[in-house]
Amino acid sequence: MGKIMNQSIFNKKNLLLLGFIVLLIAPLFLTDFRLNLLGKYLAFAILVIGLDLLWGYTGVLSLGHGIFFGIGAYAMGMYLKLEAAGTTKLPDFMAWSGVQELPFIWVPFQNPILAIILGIFIPVMIALLLGLLTFRNRINGVYFTILSQALVVVVVTLFVGQQGLTGGTNGLTSFNTIFGFLLASTTTQTVIYLITAAVLAMVYFASKVLINGRLGQVLIGIRDGENRLRFLGYDPAIFKTFIYALSAGIAGLAGMLFVLQVGIISPTMMGIIPSIEMVLWVALGGRGTLIGPVLGAILVNWAKTTFSESYPDIWLYFLGLMFVIVVVFLPDGLMGLFKKFQKRWSGLHDKQPNSTRVEKNYS
Amino acid sequence: MISSQTVLESKKITVEFSGFKAISNLDFKVTNNKVHFLIGPNGAGKTTLLDVICGKTQVSQGKVVYMEDQNLVKLKDFKIVHIGISRKFQTPSIFQNLTVYDNLIIALKQDKGLWATITAKITKNQQKDIEEMLHLTGLIDEKDQQAGALSHGQKQWLEIAMVLLQDPGLVLLDEPIAGMSKDERMKTGEMIREIAKDRTVLIVEHDMDFVKEYADIVTVMHGGQLLCQGSMEEIQNDPRVREVYLGRKED
Numbered sequence: 363m364g365k366i367m368n369q370s371i372f373n374k375k376n377l378l379l380l381g382f383i384v385l386l387i388a389p390l391f392l393t394d395f396r397l398n399l400l401g402k403y404l405a406f407a408i409l410v411i412g413l414d415l416l417w418g419y420t421g422v423l424s425l426g427h428g429i430f431f432g433i434g435a436y437a438m439g440m441y442l443k444l445e446a447a448g449t450t451k452l453p454d455f456m457a458w459s460g461v462q463e464l465p466f467i468w469v470p471f472q473n474p475i476l477a478i479i480l481g482i483f484i485p486v487m488i489a490l491l492l493g494l495l496t497f498r499n500r501i502n503g504v505y506f507t508i509l510s511q512a513l514v515v516v517v518v519t520l521f522v523g524q525q526g527l528t529g530g531t532n533g534l535t536s537f538n539t540i541f542g543f544l545l546a547s548t549t550t551q552t553v554i555y556l557i558t559a560a561v562l563a564m565v566y567f568a569s570k571v572l573i574n575g576r577l578g579q580v581l582i583g584i585r586d587g588e589n590r591l592r593f594l595g596y597d598p599a600i601f602k603t604f605i606y607a608l609s610a611g612i613a614g615l616a617g618m619l620f621v622l623q624v625g626i627i628s629p630t631m632m633g634i635i636p637s638i639e640m641v642l643w644v645a646l647g648g649r650g651t652l653i654g655p656v657l658g659a660i661l662v663n664w665a666k667t668t669f670s671e672s673y674p675d676i677w678l679y680f681l682g683l684m685f686v687i688v689v690v691f692l693p694d695g696l697m698g699l700f701k702k703f704q705k706r707w708s709g710l711h712d713k714q715p716n717s718t719r720v721e722k723n724y725s
Numbered sequence: 726m727i728s729s730q731t732v733l734e735s736k737k738i739t740v741e742f743s744g745f746k747a748i749s750n751l752d753f754k755v756t757n758n759k760v761h762f763l764i765g766p767n768g769a770g771k772t773t774l775l776d777v778i779c780g781k782t783q784v785s786q787g788k789v790v791y792m793e794d795q796n797l798v799k800l801k802d803f804k805i806v807h808i809g810i811s812r813k814f815q816t817p818s819i820f821q822n823l824t825v826y827d828n829l830i831i832a833l834k835q836d837k838g839l840w841a842t843i844t845a846k847i848t849k850n851q852q853k854d855i856e857e858m859l860h861l862t863g864l865i866d867e868k869d870q871q872a873g874a875l876s877h878g879q880k881q882w883l884e885i886a887m888v889l890l891q892d893p894g895l896v897l898l899d900e901p902i903a904g905m906s907k908d909e910r911m912k913t914g915e916m917i918r919e920i921a922k923d924r925t926v927l928i929v930e931h932d933m934d935f936v937k938e939y940a941d942i943v944t945v946m947h948g949g950q951l952l953c954q955g956s957m958e959e960i961q962n963d964p965r966v967r968e969v970y971l972g973r974k975e976d
Contacts, residue, residue: 572843575843575844575845576830576831576842576843576845577842577843579820579823579827579830579831580831580842582820582822582823583820583823583831585822586820586821586822586823587818587819587820587821589814589818590814590818590819590820590884591820591831592802592803593779593781593802593803593806593811593812593814594806594831594832594837594887594891595803595804595806595807595837595891596803596831596837596842597801597803597837600838600839601839601842604839
């Protein structure tokens with residue numbers, strides 16, 4: 363496959379570079395409103411890279427990544443809220459709920475650096491703990507997936523219930539400034555957009571390096587034959603926990619960038635439905651390809667905006683239909699389709715024997 | 726003749742599955758550098774014994790000692806691999822979506838920890854070992870092919886190569902020639918002979934012609950217990966064996 367690709371100038375590397383350049387110059391040709399939307403899609407794209415490492419490569423399906431995303435977003439939101447509170451040092455909703463003094467868990471978030479660190483650290487720690495408990499005890503497959511859903515229910519209930527601490531159902535909103543810069547200003551938003559694009563590139567590149575090394579083969583080994591791998595001397599639990607924690611950290615990072623551009627985070631944005639939607643972006647783009655899920659996240663969210671603007675009533679049916687089509691006709695997602703065309707096209711030039719199709723084993 | 730040394734010894738092991746004794750009170754010994762076959766009718770406990778040795782199944786009683794000082798019963802399955810026992814499963818279990826070469830790379834004997842795996846780089850010696858295995862198994866031309874596209878026999882050989890790359894002292898093979906053609910059986914047999922030159926091989930097998938051809942020593946199991954052990958000739962002349970196993974086959 364690699365050989366065929368490198369022959370044309372449209373090889374994978376050049377296309378990636380081109381895509382990244384387009385993202386970098388997007389502020390020149392998109393309106394502020396559209397740029398802001400694109401920034402949101404890119405935040406989702408960062409998240410799905412982690413999800414693809416976990417599901418696409420390692421075969422572990424988590425339907426609870428909304429939580430990690432949400433915790434990252436809340437961490438950033440808490441800092442923004444404290445900055446907006448100014449001299450009173452108490453976020454507005456706390457005053458309404460009758461909270462007099464800043465709760466101790468809010469104190470570290472006065473420091474932006476600490477807030478950013480915690481936005482990644484807390485998801486990682488939750489995933490490490492849950493991962494060790496489940497994978498060590500060989501709770502796998504669908505049982506793990508159910509547990510990941512239970513985690514969502516627990517965390518969302520906790521966030522909704524603690525009105526005075528988390529802002530309850532309304533979540534955190536009405537932010538004002540970040541590092542003293544007006545959050546709503548065009549310049550600030552453009553800078554945040556560019557940071558998001560850069561983070562996406564970095565997360566993508568780092569994941570690619572990990573996957574291209576021995577680790578990538580071992581993860582695929584876990585997905586396709588965990589038992590065989592164990593009897594080659596690897597402890598799958600450690601690897602699965604690591605990838606789960608890594609993807610949780612990436613999700614937290616994505617959540618922080620999301621809240622900066624969308625200006626609100628609430629429990630519904632981290633609940634069961636968004637958690638499942640994220641997985642569908644991965645499936646639609648193509649599991650186990652890294653770039654596929656990135657494209658999937660951007661495309662689906664772009665379609666969501668476009669269609670819900672024009673046809674708000676039928677948009678959800680359309681979304682449902684799209685996923686049915688992908689699951690039934692494109693089991694390998696858009697990337698699978700792309701590869702099929704590429705093979706056919708190159709087949710016209712040099713008749714290469716089609717290698718036997720190998721079924722992938724996903725839980 | 727090399728002096729015979731005990732590689733593996735099971736001491737009064739019992740394996741129970743909800744009341745049913747798959748293995749009961751079994752004493753069993755494997756000595757070094759031998760091709761050792763385990764035979765017996767279905768349900769005799771042969772595969773269960775392999776499962777116990779490699780840590781897949783827990784014993785209810787007794788212990789299994791490797792190299793006279795390691796009690797396997799207390800070790801986790803992936804750690805048993807580290808001390809030198811490697812297992813090939815009955816159905817070929819290779820990684821379908823990886824190339825033949827990549828299948829061999831992840832089998833290499835080295836630190837299998839998380840950090841070591843992330844930073845792993847293949848050394849010249851390891852590359853040589855892999856090439857050697859590709860030649861031994863005749864998979865050299867298929868090395869860049871996806872393993873899922875191999876034939877059944879080739880998959881079995883690939884798995885044997887993966888087992889050998891871990892440089893084990895004891896190799897466990899579960900029906901390695903099942904589903905193979907006559908030529909493939911012979912090739913596998915030669916491979917086993919080659920392997921046994923510097924390690925011990927314990928094989929569960931049903932095919933008596935194959936056992937006759939390649940066995941140094943044969944153990945017959947019946948009903949979760951050891952019936953007898955000896956050379957193929959001794960086994961064939963043992964009336965108890967004829968009764969439970971061979972005799973029935975000749976009817």
